[in-house]
Amino acid sequence: MPSAPRAVPAASERPCAVVVCRGCCCGDPAKHPGTDHRRQLERLRAAAAEGGFEVRTSDCLGPCDQANVLVVRPSAEGRRAGGRPTWIGFALDEACTDEVAEWAAAGGPGIAGPPLALELQTIRAPRGARARTGR
Secondary structure, eight states: OOOOOOOOOGGGGGOOOEEEEOOOSTTOTTTOOTTTTTHHHHHHHHHHHHHTTTEEEOOOOGGGOOOOOOOEOOOOOHHHOOOOOOEEOOOOOOHHHHHHHHHHHOOOOOTOOOOOOHHTTTEEOTTTHHHHHOO
């Protein structure tokens, strides 16, 4: 049976969201054979169910030379507090996945500071990034 459509929260209530690139390079076992891409997404979704954030996928976020790319988008509250989307590159191991999930569950940008390791993996958003991650 098809599941009931999920209600979209009002913009003023939107939770933190993690956007996971699954385009040409990110999620590609040929490019990153040591990374279990499916498990990464499953772990993020399980953490989101417990932690109150959302997980979305994107066809391509752009900076393929820094794959796997994730974007941690602030909640409505985080945005009001000055948080902006944070781009994370080279998200290839379970430690990074755990840190992203813990940060998003803690509120993400504008609410909680990122773990130090994620600060070191922060990358610059490519031009046109707003249009690509705006869904």
